[in-house]
Amino acid sequence: MCGGEDLDALGESMLNRRKMLAVGGAAGAALLVSYGWRSSLMAAPPGPETHDHTSGPVVLSSPPFALFAARMPVVPELAPVARTSTSDLYHLPVVPRNIEILPGLPTPVLTFGGSFPGPTIRARAGRRVVVAVENQAASPANVHLHGGHVAPEHDGHPLDTIAPAATRGYFYPNTQQGATLWYHDHSHHTEAEHVYKGLHGVYIIDDPAEVGLNLPSGEYDVPISLRDALFDTSGNLVFSGNPRDRDVILANGVPVPHFPVAARKYRLRLVNAATERSFTLSLGGGDEMIQIASDGGLLPAPVARTEVAISSGERVEVVVDFARYPVGSQVVLYDATGPVLRFDVTHTAADRSRVPATLRELPVLPAATVTRDVVLAFDRTTGSALGVVNGKVFDPHRVDFQVRRGTTEVWNVHNADVEPAVPHNFHLHLVQFSVLSRNGGPPGPDDLGRKDTVMLAPGETVQVKAHFGTEHLGRYLYHCHFLKHSSLGMMATMEIVA
Ligand SMILES: [Cu+2]
Known part of the structure; x- marks a missing residue:
């Protein structure tokens, strides 16, 4: 079922081909603006007291940069290295890189495929994807397709890592409905640092049913990965310390950029790729976004x-109609902590797209x-601080729940x-x-549709219902997606059994 030929072909092509995508943080020499909304306004979740300042001076704020100076790139789509009648084959090495994120400063990052984000x-x-991942970094890494319905051996289990210089293939059947997923490292104890250093990217399942x-x-149709970061004066990403000090918001890898748009409708796929924070997003002065x-x-x-x-870890897709703004308008997307990204309406364009009143039937x-x-x-x-689920620290060798395939369950989380x-x-x-x-009431406004990640403020309870009608048997994880928390043990294992 795994198509050994496919993998052989991929191995060949990997030796001969390096597809490095360069996504640079090109910042102009515009007026430097330092942060006015940082520190007390930062609403990132307070982490446990696990700060490690032993490796160097404490860094509490990043060097200043010009807001909206750099242009947000649309992250390039990875081209398959080969196609068969059933599969698309990709090469996605884990590669350390130095890139410019803040103007004039080199930042060492970990990348998928040389680009930040990946x-x-x-x-x-309906078409299978095979991703061959060669680990060119110094530490073990792996790939988890977040939101993907995949076999357990391709789910990126924390202990199932790729050693430095080794290569492995991941098989993604794409037998689920169209969705915005994302991929990221899930290596044991190092997932938070690896994702923070850049090991994340967007994975879209295009569904012919949507056409x-x-x-x-x-x-x-623009994917936008949002995350935060803290830089020292040399441009290094600072991982230790309090996540609340991560004072630079990156949209597709660029600090608080601008993005030229036409005066028409856009589908924006917003992905929270930050390891430990929430974004509360609003447009302009509270203008409408249509969540789809x-x-x-x-x-x-x-x-x-x-x-x-x-x-x-959560994703939301909205349609924004920029036709309501005159050409020349600047429309800022805000987080509760300050600006994230500015849309500059630069020109008109034809628009025959629409947002129909019915999108799909949810079974x-x-x-x-x-x-x-x-x-x-x-x-x-x-x-x-030890992270626990039902009182227990994560043990990769322990099964916490056995779930019978085909059943439907309600979990009170x-x-x-x-x-x-x-x-x-x-x-x-x-x-x-x-x-x-x-909390015993109706779902919240951010709980719509089918979810795989859901927010839990202190003291909150969400009741979720999942149907385990899957062809796959084996062990899968459930965990807090504030990745420092999961790396501290707030993770558990379910086993799908026949
Ligand atoms: Cu947590």
């Missing part, structure tokens, strides 16, 4: 929003036959960290779920 992979529903909807497409999709793909119907919140999930409780927390009784208050979120591998309720 190249976008645009898969097609008839006539949503904005082509150059008007969440983690698992299209909503049943579009929903008008003036604010969308996404925590680490009703069967009645649940199993209910489980999942409690996320830090255990501080030992003096150092609770964030017990009220004092001190620590936000968490919840990510389930393999399948998407529906949020049934939040």
Whole structure:
């Protein structure tokens, strides 16, 4: 089933071909503006007391840069190195690089394929993707396709890493509905640092079933990865320290950039690739964005929003109609902490796209036959913060839940960290779920559609329902997606059994 020929062909091509995509942070010599919204306004979740300042001087703020000076790139799509009748084959090495993110400063990063963030992979529903990953970095790394319905051996288990200089292939069947997924490192204990250093990219499943909807497409379909970072005066990314000090927001790898748009509709695929923060996004002075999709793909119907919140790992898709702004307008996308990105309406363009009143039918999930409780927390009784799920630190060799294939389950997921208050979120591998309720009431505005990651403020409980109608058997993870928390143990294993 795995197509050994495909892999052999890929191995050959990898030796002869290096496809390095350069996405530079080209910043002009514009007026330097330092941050006015940092520090006390930063709403990043307070992490546990795990700060490590032993390796150098404490860095509390990044060098200044000019807001909106650099242009946000559209991250290039990775071209397949080969195609067969059933599969598209990609080469995606893990490569250390020095790139310019802040003007004039070289920043050592870890990349997929040489680009920061990694190249976008645009898969097609029903066609298999094979990704050959050669690890050219000094430490073990791997790839998890977040939101992907994949076999356990291709899910990027924390212990299933690629040694330096080794290569392995990942098989993604793309047998699920169209959705904005993303891929990132999931290596044991090092996932947070690796993702922070750059090992993340967007993975889109294009669904032929969506074509008839006539949503904005082509150059008007723009993935935007949002994340934060802290730089020292030499340009190095600072990983240790408090995540609240990560004072630079990067959109597609560029600090608070501008992005020229036509006065027409755009489909914006927003991905929170930050390892430990939420974004609460609003446009201009609260202008409407039409939400069309969440983690698992299209909503049943579009929903008008003036604010969308996404925590680490979540995705939301909105259609913004820039036709309502005169050419020459500048429209800022804000986080609660300050500007993220400015859209500059530079020209008019024809627009035959639309947002239909009905997007897709979401199948009703069967009645649940199993209910489980999942409690996320830090255990501080030992003096150092340990992440726990139902009281237990992650043990990759332990199975926490056995789930019978084909069943539907309800999970009550609770964030017990009220004092001190620590936000968490919840990510389930393999399948998407529906949020049934939040704190005993209806789902929140950010709980729409099929989800695989959901926010949990301190003390909150979300009730989610998942159908495990899958062809795959084996072990998968569920965890907090604030990656420092999961690397500290806030992660557990379910085993899908026949
Ligand atoms: Cu957490």
